Amino acid sequence: MSLRKSHELHQRRFSRNLGVGLTLAAFIVIIFGLTIVKVSGTSLGQPVQEVQN
Amino acid sequence: MSDASFNASTVTAQTRADEASFGDYFALLKPRVMSLVVFTALVGLLAAPVPVHPVVGFCAILFVAIGGGASGALNMWWDADIDKVMKRTKGRPIPSGKVQAGEAMAIGLALSGLSVIMLGLATNWFAGAFLGFTIFFYVVVYTMWLKRSTPQNIVIGGAAGAFPPVIGWVAATGSMTLEPWLMFALTFMWTPPHFWALALFMRSDYDDAGVPMLTVTHGRRATRWHILVYTVLLALLAVGTSFSGIGGPIYLTVAVVMNALFLRGAWQISHRTEDDSEADNFKVERSFFKLSLLYLFLHFGAILAEALLKPYGLGGWS
Numbered sequence: 129m130s131l132r133k134s135h136e137l138h139q140r141r142f143s144r145n146l147g148v149g150l151t152l153a154a155f156i157v158i159i160f161g162l163t164i165v166k167v168s169g170t171s172l173g174q175p176v177q178e179v180q181n
Numbered sequence: 182m183s184d185a186s187f188n189a190s191t192v193t194a195q196t197r198a199d200e201a202s203f204g205d206y207f208a209l210l211k212p213r214v215m216s217l218v219v220f221t222a223l224v225g226l227l228a229a230p231v232p233v234h235p236v237v238g239f240c241a242i243l244f245v246a247i248g249g250g251a252s253g254a255l256n257m258w259w260d261a262d263i264d265k266v267m268k269r270t271k272g273r274p275i276p277s278g279k280v281q282a283g284e285a286m287a288i289g290l291a292l293s294g295l296s297v298i299m300l301g302l303a304t305n306w307f308a309g310a311f312l313g314f315t316i317f318f319y320v321v322v323y324t325m326w327l328k329r330s331t332p333q334n335i336v337i338g339g340a341a342g343a344f345p346p347v348i349g350w351v352a353a354t355g356s357m358t359l360e361p362w363l364m365f366a367l368t369f370m371w372t373p374p375h376f377w378a379l380a381l382f383m384r385s386d387y388d389d390a391g392v393p394m395l396t397v398t399h400g401r402r403a404t405r406w407h408i409l410v411y412t413v414l415l416a417l418l419a420v421g422t423s424f425s426g427i428g429g430p431i432y433l434t435v436a437v438v439m440n441a442l443f444l445r446g447a448w449q450i451s452h453r454t455e456d457d458s459e460a461d462n463f464k465v466e467r468s469f470f471k472l473s474l475l476y477l478f479l480h481f482g483a484i485l486a487e488a489l490l491k492p493y494g495l496g497g498w499s
Contacts, residue, residue, distance in 0.1 A: 140200065147203030158240060162303055165236045 201279040208274050209257055209285050210250025210292075217477070218249035218345045221368060224481045225349025225361055228427050228488040233353045240303040241352040245345055248296035248312045252319040252341070254289035258282050259324050263390040269383055289320075304352035311351055315344040329391075332398040339372030340365075346481075360427045367422065367480060370415040374408045374447060375473040381405070381450070382463035382470070405451045408469075412447035416440040419480060429497040431490075432483040439476050446472055 138145075222245040226238055233241070257264065257275055265276035274280035293316050301309025323338030331337075343365045350361035380387055380396045381404060387394040395404045419440050423433035446469040453465060490496030 144201070144203045144206075147207075158243065161236050162240050165234055169234070 201274060205274040205279040206288065209254040209280060209288060210247075211253030211256075212250075214253055214342070215246050215249050217342070219246045220478070221364070221481055222246070222345035222349035224485045224488075225346030225364055226353050227349075228346075228360065228364075228484050229350045229353035230426075231354045237303055238353075241300060241308070241349065244296045244300040244303060245312060245348050245352075247292050248300070248316055249345065251289045251292035251296055252316045254285045254292065255316075255320040256324045258285040258289060259320070260328075261285075263392060266390045267383075267386040269386055300348075300352065305355045307355055308348055308352040311344070311348050315341055315348065318344070329393065332393045332395045334393065335376045335395075336373050339369050339376075342372060343368035358426075360425060363418075363422045363425055363427065364481070364484065366418055367415075368477065370411060370418055371473065371477055373411045374415065374443075375470065375477075377404050377408050377411075378450065378466050378470040378473065381458070381466045401455060405453070409447045409451040412443055416444055424498075426497070427484050427487065429487040429490075431486050431496070432480070435479050435483040439479055442472060443469075443476055 219242055223242050226233060226241060257273055260270075261275040261282045264270040264273050270276065275282050275285055293313075297309050297313040297316070300312050319338070319341035323334065323341055327334045327337055346364035346368070347357070347361040350364075351357060377395060380394045381401065384396070388397055395407060399407075420433070420436045422428050423436050446465065449465050450469055458466060487496040
């Protein structure tokens with residue numbers, strides 16, 4: 129038995145909460161993927177001056 | 182059962198019926214308009230002569246789509262009063278009572294900021310700023326100012342819907358040339374005949390809402406002639422684009438066929454009387470409207486085909 133009984137509101141809003149949760153999860157995945165691409169790209173490489181030194 | 186319990190159950194049932202689902206919030210973003218934005222922005226991005234990393238390209242299109250959706254939500258917030266009058270729009274989340282106008286404004290503003298910043302970070306700040314300007318143009322210039330004040334609302338406001346391919350191009354290249362503006366011009370010139378055809382057969386809607394559409398201010402006969410004039414200008418532009426950097430034999434073929442059909446439809450509309458239209462329930466106007474959707478899709482599809490075939494030596498004129 130759960131400690132707190134689920135309120136009727138939770139069942140009613142389940143699909144909405146699920147939608148928001150999945151959207152946020154997708155956003156995190158996208159930002160993570162974008163970050164990996166950006167970091168491994170040439171644009172964020174070491175500055176030329178630093179490499180020469 | 183007591184009166185109190187009856188009222189409580191009635192109120193609860195009513196609340197459930199009126200409660201917004203995730204889909205209602207998504208509907209605020211005007212998914213159908215968003216699909217046009219996604220497609221044209223994608224064509225702009227892929228037609229640009231600079232290769233884009235697939236993940237960056239995907240993010241760019243996603244953030245342009247979110248920006249487009251945000252302007253849709255802000256448009257619904259501002260236009261909630263007229264949306265509930267018009268048959269076509271009374272089922273939208275705000276007039277149907279599912280979503281509060283303030284919620285739509287908050288979602289619109291939040292997504293606007295998010296999309297502009299994320300597009301700037303994902304691609305370049307020129308693209309981000311351009312997206313910000315597009316949202317401003319659609320929400321402030323079109324929705325708040327022109328839509329209710331001039332019959333040229335569709336003409337000037339159509340620019341907002343025409344910017345996405347330019348944003349896609351700028352996201353890829355970070356600069357501007359003639360080609361993205363040709364794509365802009367194509368959508369810009371296509372918008373008035375597309376919407377005026379809609380206004381002809383959705384007659385009472387704009388009248389009831391007091392929106393100064395051309396059909397209301399200048400009459401239906403003038404609107405029919407306007408459709409023809411804009412279609413002629415559009416045809417010249419669309420066929421002329423064949424000989425630019427984004428054109429080629431595939432595009433030329435599509436442009437010639439589609440513009441011939443479009444001109445024929447516009448000619449028929451301009452030579453019909455209201456009695457003719459009433460007699461067949463606006464059959465010609467309705468089919469012209471449907472054709473206009475296919476028209477834009479095929480033109481941008483042809484630009485995309487030319488761009489995708491270029492690496493194999495098949496696209497373009499070379």
